[in-house]
Amino acid sequence: MTFTIIGTGNIAWFIGNRLVAARHLCKGVFGRNPDSVQQLAEALLCEKFGDLKAARETEADVCFLAVTDSAVPVVAAQLAYKKTVLVHTAGAVPLEAIAKAAPDTAVLWPVYSILRTNQPTHRNIPTAWEASSPKAERFTLAMAHIITDVLFEAKFEQRKWLHVSAVIANNFTNHLIGICERICKENKLPFSTLEPIIDQTFSRIKASSARTLQTGPAARGDVDTINEQVALLQGHPYWQNIYTAITESIKNTK
Numbered sequence: 667m668t669f670t671i672i673g674t675g676n677i678a679w680f681i682g683n684r685l686v687a688a689r690h691l692c693k694g695v696f697g698r699n700p701d702s703v704q705q706l707a708e709a710l711l712c713e714k715f716g717d718l719k720a721a722r723e724t725e726a727d728v729c730f731l732a733v734t735d736s737a738v739p740v741v742a743a744q745l746a747y748k749k750t751v752l753v754h755t756a757g758a759v760p761l762e763a764i765a766k767a768a769p770d771t772a773v774l775w776p777v778y779s780i781l782r783t784n785q786p787t788h789r790n791i792p793t794a795w796e797a798s799s800p801k802a803e804r805f806t807l808a809m810a811h812i813i814t815d816v817l818f819e820a821k822f823e824q825r826k827w828l829h830v831s832a833v834i835a836n837n838f839t840n841h842l843i844g845i846c847e848r849i850c851k852e853n854k855l856p857f858s859t860l861e862p863i864i865d866q867t868f869s870r871i872k873a874s875s876a877r878t879l880q881t882g883p884a885a886r887g888d889v890d891t892i893n894e895q896v897a898l899l900q901g902h903p904y905w906q907n908i909y910t911a912i913t914e915s916i917k918n919t920k
Contacts, residue, residue, distance in 0.1 A: 667808060670694045670750075672721055672741060673711075674702035677755045679782040681774075681813060682710045682729055687813045696721040711789050718744050728805055735759050742767040751805040752783035757829040760822040761796050772800040774810055777828060777837050789813075794820035794828065820868075844907055877919065884916035 667690050667718065671678050674697035686692055686709075696715035697703040707714040715721040721729070722745050731739055731754040738759045745752065747768035754764050756776040766772050773796040791814040797803035810817055820828065843864065850857040870879050883891040892913055899906035 667691075667728065667729045667805070668693050668726040669730060669809070670715075670721060670724055670726045671695075671706070671730045672696045673719075673730070674699060674706045675732060676780045676782045677776065678687065678706060678730070678732040680708070680780045680785050681755070682706065682808075683785065684813045685809065686710050690809075690812070693726045694721065720772065722746060727751065728753055729754060729768075731764065732901075733856050739763040751802045753802075753806055753809075756877055757825050757832070758786060762822075763799060765798065770797075770799045770805070772797040772802040772806040773825070774806055775814075775815070775825065777832055787906070789815040790814045792818070794825055796821055796825075826844060842908070845908070880916060882916070886914040887917070 668731045669690060670803050671682055672695075674695065678695075678697075682692060682695075691711040692712035694713040694715045695703055695707045695710065696718060697706070698813075700714075703714045715724070718741070726745065729745075729747065730739060731738060731745075731751045733753060733754075733756075735756045735758050738754050738756050741754070742764040743766070745764075750768060751772060752764050752768035753772045753774050754761075755774055755776070757777070759808040761773050773794070775794045775913070777792045777794060779785065780865075793810060793814045793816060793839070795806055795810060795817060796819060797806055809815065846860055847857050849855075850908060874902060883895070896906060896910060899909055
């Protein structure tokens with residue numbers, strides 16, 4: 667099968683590399699940054715499109731619209747495919763956002779944190795899909811099976827909730843650990859002392875519900891410790907607000 671890619675971010679690199687490795691032909695790449703387009707085109711052994719008109723006029727089996735969430739409808743409004751299946755890769759954007767750009771459209775969203783510089787080598791990548799037609803479903807799943815072994819259908823209402831859950835589970839958790847790194851650094855403590863408890867936390871939730879595993883001063887109702895730690899964070903009001911908000915959430919979650 668043949669494909670094109672609009673976008674040069676992490677997902678574009680991931681999907682493009684996997685498909686080319688499986689001997690699918692990339693017919694071209696388009697993006698706003700010429701240097702990024704050049705790099706991805708060289709990696710995928712394909713042409714680089716100088717503008718969206720060239721991308722629009724190149725009919726492939728599938729075109730992956732791998733751009734930021736807000737850019738999906740903007741770019742789609744400039745496309746008009748006749749035979750190509752147009753697939754966007756944004757979890758929090760409805761399929762309808764690209765409905766007018768092609769007769770056959772789909773969504774393919776990896777529920778996974780992917781970096782161009784640290785791409786996964788395994789195939790255990792949960793990926794949600796939705797399609798507007800039998801052709802779109804057939805072509806999209808044919809491509810998707812090359813990328814992952816874990817596929818499930820999810821409509822937009824489901825994907826919205828899954829997306830916010832993924833943001834909290836991945837992005838927020840990473841930020842909280844980053845705060846811990848800063849606290850350790852500011853107080854001349856080795857961050858490595860926290861690594862075992864971090865590993866323990868994620869290991870435990872594989873076997874039990876996170877709700878039943880909750881420990882700490884908020885779960886115990888240890889008001890004195892909570893007040894002391896809130897006071898400790900007074901030099902970092904954002905962190906203090908996060909601590910207070912999550913403490914209240916723990917206390918009020920049944």
